[in-house]
Amino acid sequence: MTDPEGTGPEAAGAAQGCPVHPDAPLLSGLEHDQTPSQLYRRLRAEHGAIAPVVLDGGIPAWLVLGYTEVTYVTSHDELFARDSRRWNQWSAIPEDWPMMPFLRHQPSVLFAEGAEHQQRAGVITEALEAVDQFELAHLCRELAERLIDTFAGSGGAELMAAYAHALPMHAVVRLCGMSPDSQDTEDLVRDLGISLDASESDDPVAAYRRAQERIERLVKDKRESQGPDITSRILAHPVGLTDEEIVQDLITLIAAAQQPTTNWICNTLRLLLTDDRFALNVSGGRLSVGQALNEVLWLDTPMQNYIGRWAVRDTRLGGQHIRAGDCLVLGLAAANTDPQIWPEGHIGAENSAHLSFGNGEHRCPYPGPLLADVIARTAVETLLERLPDVVLAVEPYELTWRPSILMRGLTSLPVTFTPVVQ
Ligand code: HEM
Incomplete structure (x- = not known):
């Protein structure tokens, strides 16, 4: 891997002062949420890749916008590490x-x-390797049919709430060993949903506590x-993780799997x-669904930004002085479209060289x-097979994106179709 700066980390300068330009834009709000590519274009023109x-x-x-730079940051753990306690902003x-x-440090795989x-x-x-993919496809088919x-x-x-949100959550908690059709599974799915994606009427902290207890x-x-x-496989692993560590990693795993998969769907x-x-192939085209899934990973990737990495020491990257403890946001969507x-x-390409699943350790x-x-x-595929004449219930321009720095997902996806007599 080459150093994108061409100077090597050894050339790090002892940069002083605030790392942020006084008029740096907010990485949220209308422009970021609805037209992020315009924001990235402007930032690239003004600042380059970082x-x-x-x-x-x-x-x-710092928002890392360049494909080479995201690859560089994620490949150099000795310079850009994961433990958020390194952040020089906690006092603010x-x-x-x-x-x-x-972002608060937890004793899970994420921050280790x-x-x-x-x-x-x-x-x-x-x-995860031991999950049988055919059995998983069978389980998902059954869950999809039921929904x-x-x-x-x-x-x-409204497919976001009635389908795309529920299906991956049910699939993942079942993979973790929750029994089918039990009230406990339903409650866990509901509480995890609230804690990951709270609406105003919910208490995400209480829901998270209940989910953790389950x-x-x-x-x-x-x-x-x-x-x-x-x-069971994690418990039986010879490494011998403690129950507390296993609980943290299971919560991480369920959250990491559910939200992006929902948005991918x-x-x-x-x-x-x-x-x-x-449009012409929508009702039957296996190839077409595969191409659409891949195109989304390049152009509308489910996790658009990921926070992140923290600089281990002062360094230079993409022409910027990065100070020890600075936070780098991985601009996965920006990097894919660099x-x-x-x-x-x-x-966009038919290969999977995008950075949508991150990179490095x-x-x-x-x-x-x-x-x-x-x-x-x-x-x-199951939805298109069961409802072959499904169409949007609104004009495409009426679809809006949820306000989120991290996720790229729709607020809602209303559709209509010929009612199916059951
Ligand atoms: C569309 C679906 C998914 C996307 C876009 C996605 C993307 C990502 C990204 C961007 C990261 C952070 C990478 C980094 O820090 O460089 C991550 C981490 C992780 N993902 Fe996924 N993911 C998806 C599905 C899943 C699924 C299905 C599972 C498990 C069944 C999973 C488990 C994890 C775990 C455990 C981590 C933490 C890894 C670590 O810090 O060592 N993800 N994922």
């Missing part, structure tokens, strides 16, 4: 900061570094009686329903993308 931005509450950070961050749940991370990620990878049954007779549905119970039960599931359905290139890798102007553990593909593909 742009100063501010997060909610005026907290400074209030306790009720909206991003606190994502070095040998500890290798061990924890290795255990998760082995537990579609709840609205097929009505001739219309996962603690699951781990305790599986200690007594193991089964063919992810939790919805963004793919949106593409299929709004783009003429797919004009440097698409000099012809045409963005902390990248999405490699069975993760395969399992997400099984879940998303089965969800999209």
Whole structure:
């Protein structure tokens, strides 16, 4: 891997002062949420591949916009590490900061570094590797059929809430060993949904506590009686993680799997329903669904930004002075559409060289993308098979994106179709 700066980390300068340009833009709000590509274009023109931005509450950070630079940052853990306690801004961050749940250090695989991370990620990878993809496809088909049954007779549905959100969550908690059709599973799915994606009427902190207690119970039960599931495999692993570590990693795994897979399903359905290139094949085209899934990873990637990495020491990157403890936001969507890798102007390829699953030591553990593909593909194909004349219930321009720095997902996806008599 080459140093994009051409100077090497050794050339790091002892940069002083605030790393942020005084008029750095907020990495949220209308422009970011609805037309992020315009914001990235402007930032690239003004600053190059690494742009100063501010997060909610005026907290400074760097947005890494370049494909080469995201690859460089994620490949150099010794320079850009994962433990958020390295952040030089904690004294400026209030306790009720909206991003606190994502960024406060927890003893999970997400924030672990070095040998500890290798061990924890290795255990998760082995537990995910043992998932049988055919059984998972079968489970997802069954879940999809059941969800579609709840609205097929009505001739219309809001697919984000009624389908794309519920399916991956049910699939993942079942993979973790929750029993089918139990009230406990339903409650866990509901509480995790609230804690990850709270609406104004919900209490996400209370929901998170209840979800954590259920996962603690699951781990305790599986200690007594193991089964063919992810939790049992993690418990049985010779590394011997503690129950507390296992609970943290299961919550991480469920959250990491559910939200992006939900957005992958919805963004793919949106593409299929709004783009003429797919319209003719929508009801049967296996190839077409596969192409749409891949195109979304390049152009509307479910996790558009990922926070992040923290500079271990002062350094230079993309012409900017980065200070020890500065936060770098991985601009995954910006990197995928970096004009440097698409000099012809045409963005997107049939390969999977995008950065949508991250890169380096902390990248999405490699069975993760395969399992997400099984879940998303089965969800999209089953819906199109069951409701072959499904169309958008609104004009494409009326679809809006949820306000989120991290996720790229629709607020809602209303559709209509011929009611199915059951
Ligand atoms: C469309 C679906 C998915 C997307 C876009 C996605 C993307 C990502 C990204 C961007 C990261 C951070 C990478 C980095 O820091 O460099 C990540 C981490 C992770 N993902 Fe995924 N993911 C998806 C599905 C899944 C699934 C299905 C699972 C598990 C069944 C999973 C488990 C994880 C875990 C455990 C981590 C933490 C890895 C670590 O810090 O070592 N993901 N994912």
